[in-house]
Amino acid sequence: MARRDPVEGLLPLAPSLGTPDGRRPLPRLSCAVDHLGALAIPAARRWVCDDRPWLARLGANVLADHLGPEVIPALVSELADQRAARAWCGPDTTARRLARFGPAATAAVPDLRWFWLRTPHSYERAAYLKALAAIGTRGLDQAHAESLWDCEEQARLLGITHAPDHPETLDRIAALRDDPMEEPEVRAAAEARLAPRTHHRD
Template sequence: MSDEYEMSYARPDSVEGLLQRGRGLGAVRALRDPRRSAVFVYEGIRHDRRWDQTDERSLYLARLAVDLDLSPMPVVDQLAGDEEACLRACEVLELLALAGSADAREGLRAYVREGEHWVLVLESLSAAWPPEWWEDLDEVARARIGAEAELPWCSEPWTRFGIEVQTRPCVTRPSLAGLSTAELLALLADTRTEEAMRFDALRALKGREPAEGLIPLVPSLGTSDGRRPLPLLRRNVERLGALAVPAAHGWAQEGPPCLAQLGADVLADHAGPEVLPGLVNELAEQWTARAWCGPDRTARRLARFGPAAAGAVPYLRSFWLHTPHSYERAAYLEALAAIDGDGLEHVYAEALWDCEETTRLLGITSAPASPDTLDRIAVLRDDPMETAEVRAAARARLTAPTGQLP
């Protein structure tokens, strides 16, 4: 892995670098110098700095635009770019409109009337906005759809407008929700069961008590090409916990690569304290290599050992401070809390401003009940741009006695 500075990230202790990583500290510091920070916010909307598509940025950048009182017009102008730039701008503008920006709302509506990627934008608006904000664009949609090379795939808003959509040929499969766990396991064990039906059976099992009878079937539940486990198999095995460990020894030693990896992961997730030095060393090597994808799994394994894993703390703190892969940041904070929670109060307070929903949720439940943090939690509770889960958690925290854990 190349050094992070060779990957076009600014230094992690600069406002620009903090904003690129979606750190809460970046938002806090940007508010102290709005004029100098504005360029970094607009730059974050223009250029996608996410490490991968699981990372979140749109809400973070939209909230910064509101807090810094930035004009949405440069973002409206970005709609005229290529498809990716247009959709990045669209996501931010949708949120700004929800926060009350008339310019953002009208900029998107105007783009639907005249813009190149208007189909994708209108589909996005129909998912993000109340219907009364876009229903009156029906005549525009009917007038423009004939010039498109193909009919849209999504049902909304097109069927509401009376516009034909493409349909994917599909075979309706019966629901398996009514089957017993034993019947679902029998379907999985039957070699005549089609792969799609096996997936449905695994999905039905996921919502039930862990099924120990799944364990002997695991080696037969790979995809038809044998390269990976069926979707949801790993999640069902993880739910079995220590029950899967005896079988996992065999999978790891004798199975094909995909099964061997599943077995190795199960064993690593339930290993005893003898593996602790190796896990600390693994995290150290990941830090040396700047391996931004994967240390979150190592961090979760280390967290099981609590204070005994103290040797990992410097690396966990380094990953928290430096990683551009914001999706993994919550795992580092959870591991730090399990191993050595001293001095994390300011980290939890920073988490309230983080780009990732999972990290903000940690901040809401664990930030100290100071006036500043409770004020911030109140902002999250009332923010029309915020996710429903974060608003609900903030509401629960604030209705608990003196703002402590509900």
């Protein structure tokens, strides 16, 4: 089901699709539920009240992905709890959920900045930076400029798009454009960023 078109008949079956010990869902159940999108909301409202943590979490994830601003306080609290627990796996998902609310999620900014600075998972930095930008956080010029040297492709792409027009950043973008070892998408983005200046000089 995780690989097929959405199957609404999955919803009444979901609570029975846990492992025999009742501690976790069967593999790929969450993917199959994700395919249903907002159709899963009524069932998810019931799941969040279930005594089984895995089912309650599945319901909470559906609601976080598809409800409106009423879920912001819960997401802000979740991110704060993840920071307090030094939970390094998962906050990037919370960040992406918060990003869709833009400035309404301002309360999450301190924790998003903290995770961007301290996460040991380099692949998550782009999610935190995207969320900060979507919320409209001030003072991101330095973060975007720093991202031009990031080891992660997505972070470099954010830097290319948003870093300010300073000589150092433009030189770095030119270096990314001309680096034969760089990823093609990064080189293309750097070329596009610098093209207007090149044409102007010509």
